[in-house]
Amino acid sequence: DTGVSQDPRHKITKRGQNVTFRCDPISEHNRLYWYRQTLGQGPEFLTYFQNEAQLEKSRLLSDRFSAERPKGSFSTLEIQRTEQGDSAMYLCASGPPAGAWVDTQYFGPGTRLTVL
Amino acid sequence: TQLLEQSPQFLSIQEGENLTVYCNSSSVFSSLQWYRQEPGEGPVLLVTVVTGGEVKKLKRLTFQFGDARKDSSLHITAAQTGDTGLYLCAGARMALQHTDKLIFGTGTRLQVFP
Numbered sequence: 001d002t003g004v005s006q007d008p009r010h011k012i013t014k015r016g017q018n019v020t021f022r023c024d025p026i027s028e029h030n031r032l033y034w035y036r037q038t039l040g041q042g043p044e045f046l047t048y049f050q051n052e053a054q055l056e057k058s059r060l061l062s063d064r065f066s067a068e069r070p071k072g073s074f075s076t077l078e079i080q081r082t083e084q085g086d087s088a089m090y091l092c093a094s095g096p097p098a099g100a101w102v103d104t105q106y107f108g109p110g111t112r113l114t115v116l
Numbered sequence: 117t118q119l120l121e122q123s124p125q126f127l128s129i130q131e132g133e134n135l136t137v138y139c140n141s142s143s144v145f146s147s148l149q150w151y152r153q154e155p156g157e158g159p160v161l162l163v164t165v166v167t168g169g170e171v172k173k174l175k176r177l178t179f180q181f182g183d184a185r186k187d188s189s190l191h192i193t194a195a196q197t198g199d200t201g202l203y204l205c206a207g208a209r210m211a212l213q214h215t216d217k218l219i220f221g222t223g224t225r226l227q228v229f230p
Contacts, residue, residue: 004158033217042120042204042220043159056217091158095216104149105218107158 002026004108006092012114013082020078021111025094032075033105034067035091036060043091049075082115089113119143120207122221129195130229137190137203137224145207148181148188149218153202162190195228202226 005024013019025032030051035043046065048056051072061067064082069075079086089112093105123138139148147166151159163172165181165188172179178191188205202225206218 006158031216035218040222042206042223043218044220045217048217093158093218104147104161104164105216106161107151110156110158112156 004092004094004106006090006108006111008111009109010112010114012116014116015082015084017082018078018080019082019113020076021090021092021113023075023077023092023094023108025073025075025092026106027073028096029094029106030072030097031095031105032069033093033095034075034077035093035107037089037091037110038087043089046077046090079113082113084115087113087115119219120205120221122203122205122224124224125222126225126227128227128229131197132194135192135195135226137192137205137226139188139190139205139221141186141207143207143209144185145209145219146185146216147208148185149206149208150179150188150190151204151206153204153223159204192226195226197228197230200226200228 007022032049034046037043045058046061047067049069064080067077089110091110092108095105121140149164150162153159163179168183168185170181176193180189202223204223206220208216
């Protein structure tokens with residue numbers, strides 16, 4: 001399977017703990033996105049990487065959130081001091097270089113976070 | 117602020133019926149994508165439309181992008197139980213940084229009964 005993969009698929013944590021999620025994009029894709037989806041809503045944009053550069057962050061991404069893509073391949077999303085309001089599905093998507101098939105994004109299966 | 121409005125929010129129909137889902141906005145998008153999402157899974161891409169007035173067909177699914185690139189529709193002919201799921205439209209707007217981030221609608225939850 002050469003699609004976008006995410007790990008873990010599910011994470012249950014206690015309030016105040018730190019969590020880290022991983023995303024492996026489709027290998028030839030240099031664009032990588034993180035989104036968050038709460039129950040009954042469509043996904044909301046969190047942040048965007050082009051290769052290893054983080055080019056945009058949403059206002060939704062508070063200081064407790066940090067994302068990295070150190071070698072321009074996989075990415076990690078860390079949430080520090082988790083709060084119950086962080087409970088959501090965290091989705092990663094990747095896309096080919098602009099100019100190839102622009103705007104198309106392929107999503108991973110998501111990581112479901114539950115903060116108790 | 118929700119830039120993309122989807123209607124209806126819920127749709128419950130019998131197998132064999134036809135249906136149309138609408139995605140409307142006051143904003144112009146460079147492209148629009150339709151996804152289907154199953155519970156506990158990520159959205160799966162169905163189609164991308166980029167040209168105003170474009171019509172694309174995927175078996176029993178017909179997608180249309182409005183002439184002004186502000187709205188789109190998804191029509192399903194002879195629905196099957198396997199069509200059950202959450203249908204999401206998502207528009208891309210070119211930003212200065214060429215982010216192409218997607219703005220999603222709230223989704224249409226379709227239930228097809230046998």
